[in-house]
Amino acid sequence: xxxxxxxxxxxxxxxxxxxxxxxxxxxxxxxxxxxxxxxxxxxxxxxxxxxxxxxxxxxxxxxxxxxxxxxxxxxxxxxxxxxxxxxxxxxxxxxxxxxxxxxxx
Amino acid sequence: xxxxxxxxxxxxxxxxxxxxxxxxxxxxxxxxxxxxxxxxxxxxxxxxxxxxxxxxxxxxxxxxxxxxxxxxxxxxxxxxxxxxxxxxxxxxxxxxxxxxxxxxx
Numbered sequence: 574x575x576x577x578x579x580x581x582x583x584x585x586x587x588x589x590x591x592x593x594x595x596x597x598x599x600x601x602x603x604x605x606x607x608x609x610x611x612x613x614x615x616x617x618x619x620x621x622x623x624x625x626x627x628x629x630x631x632x633x634x635x636x637x638x639x640x641x642x643x644x645x646x647x648x649x650x651x652x653x654x655x656x657x658x659x660x661x662x663x664x665x666x667x668x669x670x671x672x673x674x675x676x677x678x
Numbered sequence: 679x680x681x682x683x684x685x686x687x688x689x690x691x692x693x694x695x696x697x698x699x700x701x702x703x704x705x706x707x708x709x710x711x712x713x714x715x716x717x718x719x720x721x722x723x724x725x726x727x728x729x730x731x732x733x734x735x736x737x738x739x740x741x742x743x744x745x746x747x748x749x750x751x752x753x754x755x756x757x758x759x760x761x762x763x764x765x766x767x768x769x770x771x772x773x774x775x776x777x778x779x780x781x782x783x
Contacts, residue, residue, distance in 0.1 A: 625770065628733030637756065637758045651740075
């Protein structure tokens with residue numbers, strides 16, 4: 574989480590397996606290049622992160638957090654990681670797309 | 679979770695504190711009557727639940743699951759409960775509303 578908010582994409586990617594798959598709302602991401610692009614787009618929107626809950630065991634980690642962006646800070650996001658050999662091989666990401674939509678003008 | 683899929687709303691509500699608050703996508707629910715109405719509407723849509731991850735400690739429980747409805751079974755939902763004195767006092771519910779929208783005809 575510190576890695577994300579420090580906007581250090583290279584450091585974040587060291588924890589990601591080559592065959593990463595990520596299910597995100599409306600998107601299925603496969604492989605490190607797609608994941609890096611996805612994570613990079615997320616990071617540049619991020620002004621901070623408020624962590625609500627973190628749990629895990631040897632193979633699974635679950636995060637609950639509030640990403641802070643320029644417009645939104647009260648919409649929760651949850652992520653369930655599968656970890657094999659110390660690397661994240663699968664991520665299931667849940668957030669409500671409408672809650673993060675740009676404000677209507 | 680078994681309680682939900684058995685559609686036993688009375689049983690489910692025994693675990694809910696009188697002053698429950700629930701933040702759901704696009705909705706803030708307060709008190710047992712509102713929560714009961716909300717949970718009831720969810721239950722009637724539910725044909726099953728596939729649990730992906732469950733973690734918790736004395737005060738917090740985090741669930742990751744795939745609610746199965748008539749139209750959708752591959753959209754994840756996450757929930758973070760705060761538990762005080764054995765009852766759920768707060769729930770933060772995350773799902774992507776568009777992923778559960780009825781199919782376009």
